[in-house]
Structure formats: structure tokens, C-alpha cells
Amino acid sequence: MMAGQLSMAKALNNALRKSLESDPKTLLMGEDIGKLGGVFRITDGLQKDFGEDRVIDTPLAESGIVGTAIGLALRGYRPVVEIQFDGFVYPAFDQIVSQLAKMHARALGHVKMPVTIRIPYAGGIGAVEHHSESHEAYFAHTAGLRVVTPSNAHDAHWMLRQAIASDDPVIFLEPKRRYWDKAEVGDAADLPLHSARIVRPGADATLIAYGPMVKVCQEAAAAAEEDGRRLEVVDLRSLSPIDFAVLEESVKRTGRGIVVHEAPVFLGMGAELAARLTERCFYHLEAPILRVGGYHAPYPPSRVEEAFLPDLDRVLDAVDRSLAF
Numbered sequence: 001m002m003a004g005q006l007s008m009a010k011a012l013n014n015a016l017r018k019s020l021e022s023d024p025k026t027l028l029m030g031e032d033i034g035k036l037g038g039v040f041r042i043t044d045g046l047q048k049d050f051g052e053d054r055v056i057d058t059p060l061a062e063s064g065i066v067g068t069a070i071g072l073a074l075r076g077y078r079p080v081v082e083i084q085f086d087g088f089v090y091p092a093f094d095q096i097v098s099q100l101a102k103m104h105a106r107a108l109g110h111v112k113m114p115v116t117i118r119i120p121y122a123g124g125i126g127a128v129e130h131h132s133e134s135h136e137a138y139f140a141h142t143a144g145l146r147v148v149t150p151s152n153a154h155d156a157h158w159m160l161r162q163a164i165a166s167d168d169p170v171i172f173l174e175p176k177r178r179y180w181d182k183a184e185v186g187d188a189a190d191l192p193l194h195s196a197r198i199v200r201p202g203a204d205a206t207l208i209a210y211g212p213m214v215k216v217c218q219e220a221a222a223a224a225e226e227d228g229r230r231l232e233v234v235d236l237r238s239l240s241p242i243d244f245a246v247l248e249e250s251v252k253r254t255g256r257g258i259v260v261h262e263a264p265v266f267l268g269m270g271a272e273l274a275a276r277l278t279e280r281c282f283y284h285l286e287a288p289i290l291r292v293g294g295y296h297a298p299y300p301p302s303r304v305e306e307a308f309l310p311d312l313d314r315v316l317d318a319v320d321r322s323l324a325f
């Protein structure tokens with residue numbers, strides 16, 4: 001693939017195409033992913049080029065889709081499952097946490113589960129209920145699953161290819177409101193799948209984000225710079241496992257950390273990150289690790305979702321509170 005500016009949606013489409021071309025055992029499964037190309041057109045044109053045996057329109061039955069993928073993996077295939085929207089994954093939750101996540105350990109390492117589950121997640125698109133949820137903590141809490149989420153087109157392309165090539169089950173969370181954001185997509189992956197990346201260097205505080213919130217934090221850092229504050233932004237990329245080495249180095253250097261995610265703060269990913277970084281960086285901290293996220297409430301109607309989602313102002317408010325200590 002030649003380098004160039006691509007939307008995240010197109011970068012993901014190219015990644016699926018390359019994976020289908022490189023391994024005849026790779027196949028795609030999901031609701032309306034064939035002729036329609038998926039709700040967000042991520043699989044557009046793939047059934048036409050690879051056939052209905054490898055790009056499979058499934059019934060509307062998430063538990064059956066994931067259960068079938070597990071059976072295919074047992075027979076040597078590499079299924080890539082698309083869950084149409086984040087909130088639709090719950091019927092498959094039992095298959096994912098009780099079977100997919102545990103099969104390798106249950107077989108004492110003799111059975112591999114190379115299943116990738118793609119889930120468009122988070123809000124910002126004005127969708128109805130069950131179409132804008134951030135449930136990453138459920139999956140990151142489950143031993144046996146790898147959980148990753150890109151924030152830009154380059155990472156989306158290469159992280160998806162790395163996930164499909166993995167012999168472990170991967171929950172691949174796609175920030176749907178970034179599908180149309182364009183970025184340069186290089187000719188090679190520049191990081192391992194589970195490495196964090198410093199996307200903006202700084203010295204006064206560290207903003208830790210992933211998926212859709214990375215762009216928000218970059219915008220907050222740019223705004224803070226006008227006031228003479230140099231904020232470092234770290235893109236976590238992987239939620240399980242977590243690249244704590246990059247986080248620790250950054251927080252120890254800046255003395256402050258703020259975790260930002262769309263999911264509710266209560267028992268969210270920020271709780272684990274704040275606890276671990278406090279344990280490991282305690283004598284370097286100038287302020288408590290703070291968290292910015294959604295509220296402990298069901299995702300609201302689309303007309304008021306902007307009041308629910310963290311934005312530049314809420315991030316900068318947390319920066320003010322951190323620097324006030």
C-alpha cells in the first residue's frame with residue numbers, strides 16, 4: 001500500500017483487504033457487511049472482490065456470529081467479526097468472556113483463538129440509544145482478551161492488520177466519530193500493537209487518552225500552549241495490556257497526570273490508570289492523578305450528548321485543578 005492521506009474508514013478497509021489477500025484462512029463475518037459494505041462502509045467492495053464465502057453476511061444474531069467465529073478458529077481459520085454498533089455486542093458477551101477469552105487457558109495452551117472482533121464505539125455522531133456506548137472496561141477487565149483502539153488512520157490500518165495476525169483474541173474498538181478524519185498512512189507499522197505513543201511532548205502535565213479523546217486532548221494542549229502551559233499528550237492505543245513504561249516515564253517527568261475517556265468515570269479505565277500511576281509514581285507526583293470522563297448515567301439522547309461527552313473545556317478545567325495543587 002502506498003503512503004498517503006486516507007480517512008480512518010478507508011484505512012480500515014485497506015487493512016481488511018490486505019489481510020484477506022495475504023491469508024486465505026482469513027474471513028469476515030457480520031450483519032450487512034457484504035452487499036451493503038457495513039453501516040459505516042468499512043467493508044465496502046470486499047464481498048464483490050473476495051466472494052460470499054469469505055465476506056459473509058450473517059443473520060442478526062451476535063451470539064451466533066461470535067460462537068461461529070470461535071468454531072472457525074478451532075478449525076484453523078482467522079475470523080474477523082464486525083459488531084454493527086457498540087451496544088449490539090451484549091448478546092455476544094457470554095460467548096466472548098466465557099468461551100473466547102478462556103479457550104486458550106482451558107486447553108492448557110494447545111488451542112489458539114485468532115479471532116478479531118471489530119466494534120465501532122463511543123459517541124459524537126448523534127445516534128440513538130445503544131449506538132454510542134463506551135464499554136471498553138468490560139473487555140479490558142476480562143483476562144484472555146487483548147483490547148486495542150486506534151485514534152488515527154495510520155494506527156487504524158496497521159493495528160488492525162497486527163490484530164488479525166495475532167493468535168490471541170483481540171477486541172478492536174473503532175472510534176466511530178473519527179471514521180472520516182484523514183491522516184497520513186505510512187507503508188509500515190511504526191510500533192508494536194500494544195505500545196503507547198507520545199503524540200505531543202510537554203513538561204507541565206500529562207494528558208492520557210485513547211481512541212476518540214486523543215484529538216480532544218491535542219486540541220486542549222494547543223489551547224493551553226497559548227497560556228504558556230506545555231501539556232504532554234499520550235495515546236494509550238492498547239487498553240489490555242497497557243504500556244505502563246511510557247506512562248510512568250511521562251508522569252514522573254511532568255509530575256502530573258490527567259486521564260481522559262468518554263466512558264463514565266465510575267470504575268472506568270481511568271480508575272485503573274490513576275491507581276497504578278499513583279502506586280508507581282507517588283514520590284514524583286505534584287498533584288493527584290485526575291480523571292475526566294462521562295457521567296455515571298445511561299448514554300443520553302443525541303440532542304444533549306455534547307453535555308455528556310468530555311470536551312476541551314472540561315479537559316482544561318482538570319488541567320487548572322491539577323496545576324493548582
